[in-house]
Amino acid sequence: MESPKLHIRHVMLWEFKQGNSAKTTAEKICRVYGEGLITDRAVRNWFVKFRFGDMTLKDESRAGRSTDFDDNLLKAALEQTPHQYVQQLQRVQEKFREKRPVLANRKNVILLLNDARPHTEKVSQQKILEFGWSILPNLPYSPDLAPTDSTTFSVPYKQFLME
Helix, strand or coil, X not given: CCCHHHHHHHXXXXXXXXXXXXXXXXXXXXXXXXXXXXXXXXXXXXXXXXXXXXXXXXXXXXXXXXXXXXXXXXXXXXXXXXXXXXXXXXXXXXXXXXXXXXXXXXXXXXXXXXCCHHHHCHHHHHHHHHHCCEEEXXXXXXXXXXXXXXXXXXXXXXXXXXX
16 A cells, blocks of 8 residues: 555646646645645645656655664663663763863752652662752643743742752
C-alpha cells in the first residue's frame, strides 16, 4: 500500500496533466480528503516541478541534520542508575572546577532537577550535599502552568530565590 503523501502526489500529477490550476487542485484535494490537508503553495511547488519535467513523486533527500537517532543511547539514558548519576555529578564537579574555578569555589551552586529516580535517590542527594550544592525545588506539576513562569511562582518559591 502506498503512503497517503504519495497518493496525494499522484492526484496532483493527474490534475496537472488535466490542465487544472494549482489553486483548483488544492481546493479539490481538501474537499475530498479533508480541510487543511494541503496548501495552495504546496500544490504550486509540485506543479513547478511537473512543469520542468520532473515527474518523480518521492521525497528527495535534504541537506541538514541527519534523522538517524540511536534509540539504544536514549534507552541507556532513561535507565540510568543512581550510581551512574553520582559518577556523572562527579564529572560535572571536576569540569566545573577545571573550567570555572572562581564559580566552583563559591557556595550556592543551584541545581534544578526533576523528580526522576536517579535525582531523588539518597546516594545522589548525599553527593549533592557533599559538594555543597543546593537544589531548587520544582513546583508541583500542572498542565496549565509552566514551572519557570515567573508570574505563577508561589510565595515559598519566591522566598527561596531571594535567599
